[in-house]
Amino acid sequence: TQLLEQSPQFLSIQEGENLTVYCNSSSVFSSLQWYRQEPGEGPVLLVTVVTGGEVKKLKRLTFQFGDARKDSSLHITAAQPGDTGLYLCAGVGWSSGDKLTFGTGTRLAVRP
Amino acid sequence: SAVISQKPSRDICQRGTSLTIQCQVDSQVTMMFWYRQQPGQSLTLIATANQGSEATYESGFVIDKFPISRPNLTFSTLTVSNMSPEDSSIYLCSVAGLAGAWEQFFGPGTRLTVL
Numbered sequence: 001t002q003l004l005e006q007s008p009q010f011l012s013i014q015e016g017e018n019l020t021v022y023c024n025s026s027s028v029f030s031s032l033q034w035y036r037q038e039p040g041e042g043p044v045l046l047v048t049v050v051t052g053g054e055v056k057k058l059k060r061l062t063f064q065f066g067d068a069r070k071d072s073s074l075h076i077t078a079a080q081p082g083d084t085g086l087y088l089c090a091g092v093g094w095s096s097g098d099k100l101t102f103g104t105g106t107r108l109a110v111r112p
Numbered sequence: 113s114a115v116i117s118q119k120p121s122r123d124i125c126q127r128g129t130s131l132t133i134q135c136q137v138d139s140q141v142t143m144m145f146w147y148r149q150q151p152g153q154s155l156t157l158i159a160t161a162n163q164g165s166e167a168t169y170e171s172g173f174v175i176d177k178f179p180i181s182r183p184n185l186t187f188s189t190l191t192v193s194n195m196s197p198e199d200s201s202i203y204l205c206s207v208a209g210l211a212g213a214w215e216q217f218f219g220p221g222t223r224l225t226v227l
Contacts (some may be wrong), residue, residue: 040221042204042219043204057143092214099145100154102154104154105153
């Protein structure tokens with residue numbers, strides 16, 4: 001069974017602060033996706049990383065895929081209240097077809 | 113991406129009854145999936161809905177409890193059968209295979225409460 005552990009589990013910060021969320025596994029993934037989910041809604045895809053060592057930027061969000069394709073990180077610069085939500089990483093294994101294995105989740109609250 | 117709708121958006125049901133959740137996509141997709149998300153938790157895959165054949169269930173989920181239909185490339189249903197309070201959860205459908213891409217996009221979810 002492929003497991004994706006996210007840390008921290010909960011994070012409450014002040015507007016303007018920076019933060020990093022980690023997604024770690026002992027398994028190798030062919031690709032990894034990051035989602036944000038707000039209450040009452042489904043997860044919304046933020047980014048997909050597919051190459052080991054890849055870095056992608058989406059405005060104030062920076063995503064990195066580990067060289068060994070076992071881990072990933074999400075860094076948010078100057079967090080805003082609109083960044084509040086549940087952040088989920090999800091990996092596609094080499095032998096799992098299109099099935100996603102979701103991480104344990106990080107709940108972020110940004111206080112104004 | 114695609115526009116994905118689910119019906120109902122929420123329901124409160126009595127134990128022992130069954131509820132069928134519908135998932136409709138506005139374009140043809142290769143893959144459709146059903147997930148469960150318990151309060152405050154991450155997502156767990158229930159099954160892959162296969163068009164024209166039986167769904168593929170993950171460990172811990174069985175067809176008798178969660179029968180799934182997928183009559184075409186834009187529609188699927190998940191039934192939660194003989195419900196108990198432990199089935200209270202959010203049920204989400206997702207799709208993949210839009211324009212050949214394999215990224216998954218999610219519906220808004222169905223919040224189920226079983227009394």
